[in-house]
Amino acid sequence: AQSVSQHNHHVILSEAASLELGCNYSYGGTVNLFWYVQYPGQHLQLLLKYFSGDPLVKGIKGFEAEFIKSKFSFNLRKPSVQWSDTAEYFCAVLLDSNYQLIWGAGTKLIIKP
Amino acid sequence: DTAVSQTPKYLVTQMGNDKSIKCEQNLGHDTMYWYKQDSKKFLKIMFSYNNKELIINETVPNRFSPKSPDKAHLNLHINSLELGDSAVYFCASSQKNLGTGELFFGEGSRLTVL
Numbered sequence: 001a002q003s004v005s006q007h008n009h010h011v012i013l014s015e016a017a018s019l020e021l022g023c024n025y026s027y028g029g030t031v032n033l034f035w036y037v038q039y040p041g042q043h044l045q046l047l048l049k050y051f052s053g054d055p056l057v058k059g060i061k062g063f064e065a066e067f068i069k070s071k072f073s074f075n076l077r078k079p080s081v082q083w084s085d086t087a088e089y090f091c092a093v094l095l096d097s098n099y100q101l102i103w104g105a106g107t108k109l110i111i112k113p
Numbered sequence: 114d115t116a117v118s119q120t121p122k123y124l125v126t127q128m129g130n131d132k133s134i135k136c137e138q139n140l141g142h143d144t145m146y147w148y149k150q151d152s153k154k155f156l157k158i159m160f161s162y163n164n165k166e167l168i169i170n171e172t173v174p175n176r177f178s179p180k181s182p183d184k185a186h187l188n189l190h191i192n193s194l195e196l197g198d199s200a201v202y203f204c205a206s207s208q209k210n211l212g213t214g215e216l217f218f219g220e221g222s223r224l225t226v227l
Binding site: 032034036042043044045046049051088090092094100101103105106 | 117153154155156157158169203205214215216217218219220221
């Protein structure tokens with residue numbers, strides 16, 4: 001069955017540290033890839049997405065993600081995190097077979113000031 | 114204006130009761146969804162409606178019944194609530210069939226069944 005795994009459930013970093021959150025999926029067909037973020041007390045919102053073209057995509061607030069097809073990965077990165085990045089991050093994969101979004105379990109990121 | 118709004122945000126009720134959660138979107142989207150987020154934070158789709166027509170109906174108990182009176186509204190009614198129904202329920206909308214791939218979410222409704 002198709003699945004999305006986010007390896008780290010909790011990540012704690014200090015401000016200015018670099019961030020990389022892992023996301024791997026299991027599906028052999030064509031995919032579209034997403035990262036969503038949920039700030040404390042707010043709704044889920046789109047951070048960035050990959051449909052086609054340059055596998056390195058840039059999103060809001062200085063985030064970027066790289067699609068590595070051979071590794072079935074779409075890791076999220078930010079060179080220098082801020083306290084305001086404290087949130088829960090969800091990776092999602094849209095399958096071309098049934099146009100359903102498959103979600104990872106999320107990674108809770110806490111940035112220490 | 115809130116794009117996707119759902120009410121109530123919090124709901125505490127006893128086992129066996131019937132409750133509803135309402136959702137409205139003002140984005141002009143054709144497709145609306147209900148997701149359940151369990152205690153492990155997995156988001157699982159429950160239902161999807163496209164222009165009032167049910168298009169996704171995952172394996173959920175038939176105690177859960179969605180209703181879409183028009184394409185801007187998708188309500189969720191739950192009969193005979195059970196402890197395992199405790200979760201956060203998210204409503205979302207998108208362009209038809211996830212055209213741009215972006216979902217717009219409501220803030221969630223946290224249901225606690227005692």
